[in-house]
Amino acid sequence: MAHVSAVERRPQLIKAAIDLMARKGVAAGSTRAIAAELGVAQATVHYTFGTKEDLYRAVMDRLTEDLIAQVEQAAPEDAGFEETIAALAGALWRSVSGESTSYHLLTELSLLALRTPGLSEARQAHYRGVIDVTARLVSEAAARAGRELSRSPETVARFFLAGFDGLTIQRLYAPDETAETLGLRGLVSATTALATGQLSLADVPMG
Structure with a gap:
């Protein structure tokens, strides 16, 4: 799988978070669930953003x-x-x-x-x-x-x-x-x- 930089991954994760939480609510927006929404590892979320906040x-x-x-x-x-x-x-x-x-x-x-x-x-x-x-x-x-x-x-x-x-x-x-x-x-x-x-x-x- 080709490497995707954090700069490229950032807007993808933001969109995935918006899509997920718009459907299921903020309470469903764990980093694990957001990562699954995009089809990446949970560690990718933390690497790109640091924290859920x-x-x-x-x-x-x-x-x-x-x-x-x-x-x-x-x-x-x-x-x-x-x-x-x-x-x-x-x-x-x-x-x-x-x-x-x-x-x-x-x-x-x-x-x-x-x-x-x-x-x-x-x-x-x-x-x-x-x-x-x-x-x-x-x-x-x-x-x-x-x-x-x-x-x-x-x-x-x-x-x-x-x-x-x-x-x-x-x-x-x-x-x-x-x-x-x-x-x-x-x-x-x-x-x-x-x-x-x-x-x-x-x-x-x-x-």
Whole structure:
């Protein structure tokens, strides 16, 4: 059998890990099972990545890159501000509700990372990347539409993503297509209103 370098083997193992865990869940993603998925020795996984956490980190990086690319491609070049937010919401929602399970896998890995010190950095980098891209797209949409934002692009991005994450959790645990559609449309409208200073904010007792 021809020798395959670690550089070549790395993307193969990442794909094998994604395929396996997308089908069977993160709990099934042992290094032995991932090696079997690709048809290589378990030692190959450890030689290429070092630890299972290193492999999981690489999987999170790949899934995050794919998600960001999908969102960036969905941003229209000639639409107004609200239309741009709606396009972003639609692109993200298709990744949640479509046949692909990569978004669900990324959610699983993110939850696992909360209790896995070796994955903490990957979790933070994932969400930081999503926030940064969303904030940039919000800023570009406002500039294109000639709209002045009443809040910082990052604040608007965090507001939008917080609502979207909530809808995602509901989709996973208590799916209701009618409620989801209403929630998604409401989120776009509320994000637009917040960004343009048209949303009246209530006082909330925090103490």
